[in-house]
Amino acid sequence: MDAMTKAEDKRASKRIGYLCEVECDGAGLSRLATRITDLSTTGAFIDSMTCYAPGTSLRLRFHIKEILVETLAEVRYAMQQVGMGVRFLNLTPDNQAVLESLIEGKPLPAEASAPQAAGTSGTWNTPDMLSGNFAVVSLFDVIQIIENNRLSGLLGLISPAATGEIQFNDGLIVGALCGSQTRLEALKSFLDVTEGAFEFRRSDVHHQPTILASSNMSLMLELVRHRDEEEVPSS
Secondary structure (H helix, E strand, C coil): HHHHHHHHHHHHCEEEEEEEEEEEECCCCCEEEEEEEEEEEEEEEECCCCCCCCCCEEEEEEECCCEEEEEEEEEEEECCCCEEEECCCCCCCHHHHHHHHHHHHHHHHHHHCCCCCCCCCCCCCCEEECCCECCCCCCCHHHHHHCCCCCCCCEEEEECCEEEEEEEECCEEEEEECCCCCCHHHHHHHHCCCCCCCEECCCCCCCCCCCCHHHHHHHHHHHHHHHHHHHHCCC
């Protein structure tokens, strides 16, 4: 019966390819900024390396035709390191009308067509802090979130494996501190972090770079390769 219900839901909801930024709130992270890649009147697929378990409730915020859509959503399925499908739970009539206008071509009511002024959404201001724990999200995922959103600031880490900070300018890693270690040696110390907590605080002041890299992921993967080579015993 459950499979039949899912099949009926899939047939009932037309889905289109649609790309937009989305903010997700909940499930151990104070704010996850990523993107929607396809959309229906009942749900969406969220492109994210960070995936939450089916049944998790999230609060979403995104724009369609310059109109703000805010809704609760439930994770229906997840594909690790790819993304997750969510079902909308409490769309307002205006938000429903905006989705139907985009997806089904229905006329948009006049009262729903006016773009919402910036800052009128109350609690949904641009986040100055991103925090959570490594039981929910990996360090690599947190770094990718910061890079994708071109954020500047400090990522503080507290873990049995290593405690310190990673510095970012416009999303790129430019420095690291871990005890007496600095630069790449400090950054390498964080590779084994799998538990503990993190807190990222935004800053408009850029750090003086002590690490130069064009991509955080290529930098981190290169450090992993070097560490693995160092751990291989010489013959």
